[in-house]
Amino acid sequence: xxxxxxxxxxxxxxxxxxxxxxxxxxxxxxxxxxxxxxxxxxxxxxxxxxxxxxxxxxxxxxxxxxxxxxxxxxxxxxxxxxxxxxxxxxxxxxxxxxxxxxxxxxxxxxxxxxxxxxxxxxxxxxxxxxxxxxxxxxx
Amino acid sequence: xxxxxxxxxxxxxxxxxxxxxxxxxxxxxxxxxxxxxxxxxxxxxxxxxxxxxxxxxxxxxxxxxxxxxxxxxxxxxxxxxxxxxxxxxxxxxxxxxxxxxxxxxxxxxxxxxxxxxxxxxxxxxxxxxxxxxxxxxxx
Amino acid sequence: xxxxxxxxxxxxxxxxxxxxxxxxxxxxxxxxxxxxxxxxxxxxxxxxxxxxxxxxxxxxxxxxxxxxxxxxxxxxxxxxxxxxxxxxxxxxxxxxxxxxxxxxxxxxxxxxxxxxxxxxxxxxxxxxxxxxxxxxxxx
Numbered sequence: 042x043x044x045x046x047x048x049x050x051x052x053x054x055x056x057x058x059x060x061x062x063x064x065x066x067x068x069x070x071x072x073x074x075x076x077x078x079x080x081x082x083x084x085x086x087x088x089x090x091x092x093x094x095x096x097x098x099x100x101x102x103x104x105x106x107x108x109x110x111x112x113x114x115x116x117x118x119x120x121x122x123x124x125x126x127x128x129x130x131x132x133x134x135x136x137x138x139x140x141x142x143x144x145x146x147x148x149x150x151x152x153x154x155x156x157x158x159x160x161x162x163x164x165x166x167x168x169x170x171x172x173x174x175x176x177x178x179x180x
Numbered sequence: 181x182x183x184x185x186x187x188x189x190x191x192x193x194x195x196x197x198x199x200x201x202x203x204x205x206x207x208x209x210x211x212x213x214x215x216x217x218x219x220x221x222x223x224x225x226x227x228x229x230x231x232x233x234x235x236x237x238x239x240x241x242x243x244x245x246x247x248x249x250x251x252x253x254x255x256x257x258x259x260x261x262x263x264x265x266x267x268x269x270x271x272x273x274x275x276x277x278x279x280x281x282x283x284x285x286x287x288x289x290x291x292x293x294x295x296x297x298x299x300x301x302x303x304x305x306x307x308x309x310x311x312x313x314x315x316x317x318x319x
Numbered sequence: 320x321x322x323x324x325x326x327x328x329x330x331x332x333x334x335x336x337x338x339x340x341x342x343x344x345x346x347x348x349x350x351x352x353x354x355x356x357x358x359x360x361x362x363x364x365x366x367x368x369x370x371x372x373x374x375x376x377x378x379x380x381x382x383x384x385x386x387x388x389x390x391x392x393x394x395x396x397x398x399x400x401x402x403x404x405x406x407x408x409x410x411x412x413x414x415x416x417x418x419x420x421x422x423x424x425x426x427x428x429x430x431x432x433x434x435x436x437x438x439x440x441x442x443x444x445x446x447x448x449x450x451x452x453x454x455x456x457x458x
Binding site: 216218233234239242276277281283291292293295 | 320321322324357359361363364365389390396397398399400401402407410411413414415417418419421452454456
Binding site: 042087122123124129136140143176 | 356389415420432457
């Protein structure tokens with residue numbers, strides 16, 4: 042058993058932008074040399090989230106549109122009253138979806154469906170540098 | 181430390197059907213011989229999700245009814261306009277809940293509450309063959 | 320590779336109360352002596368959930384208020400008709416958010432953002448004793 046850990050950094054434009062990070066995670070899994078186990082993808086911060094989706098132009102609009110329908114940006118959140126940074130919706134969206142995912146590693150590769158990509162959705166209200174940690178563990 | 185990995189396959193009728201997969205996961209954990217560690221249950225695909233619930237007839241109706249209230253099947257999703265497959269709601273539901281769960285393994289068994297079962301909820305709009313990977317890792 | 324597993328117990332007042340459990344999880348990670356790997360935090364039960372949030376007074380109100388807006392306590396859930404315990408909303412909230420989180424361990428410590436805390440949100444309708452299992456695995 043071994044642990045292999047790498048970071049992913051990128052610049053995000055926020056406002057519910059959706060980023061496909063599958064290829065970067067896949068590269069880390071292959072570089073690890075681990076054949077069977079788990080890979081965890083974790084976003085450091087409280088206004089962006091990790092999940093999977095079929096990454097295609099339609100859903101890249103539909104998923105944020107849904108989130109903005111149930112958690113509207115302009116609503117009167119207590120968070121905004123406290124800090125005045127106006128991103129209360131982004132915090133709630135990120136807590137709802139969650140900052141991480143753990144996927145299986147099998148035969149030296151991550152297991153995902155053909156139309157299932159790992160995404161980061163950034164719900165902050167200003168461009169941000171985003172940092173993730175990818176941890177591969179197994180044999 | 182060891183890794184033990186098995187698949188679960190079953191036929192699903194979709195339309196937000198809820199399946200209790202606890203017994204199949206529990207069997208894999210016990211077969212693994214691993215005493216303490218983690219078990220990850222991952223659904224391969226983008227229109228079904230994994231979570232826990234008290235698996236009883238009331239909640240089997242309530243949880244899908246809630247999802248259909250916030251993500252109605254008949255809404256005009258861009259995904260449906262692109263592909264014409266009419267399952268945009270299923271993709272959004274699955275991305276919201278997420279495709280996986282990781283639970284503790286303690287004294288050779290999975291740890292869950294008495295009224296806490298692991299479920300797959302399938303939100304596609306046609307019957308599907310569903311494939312999951314269960315990964316047990318630990319001592 | 321090693322596994323280190325400890326429980327967390329505390330009394331919760333429920334009704335969507337939010338508890339910051341970061342310090343207790345951090346202590347377990349440090350006590351484990353594990354330098355690099357993963358830490359999984361799992362709530363045993365079906366009416367409370369685990370996620371991360373910026374733990375500050377505003378969001379402690381905003382996040383429950385959002386959940387109560389999309390999953391109102393007083394609605395006519397089938398679960399309540401079956402069992403008469405009136406906590407159908409709590410079950411749905413907990414299944415939506417999920418009972419667990421897995422975070423990276425790096426250089427002997429859990430990795431989180433400065434304004435990112437691990438919380439339990441208890442959506443039951445009576446005070447409860449809550450039990451969690453924290454599993455640290457790695458090198």
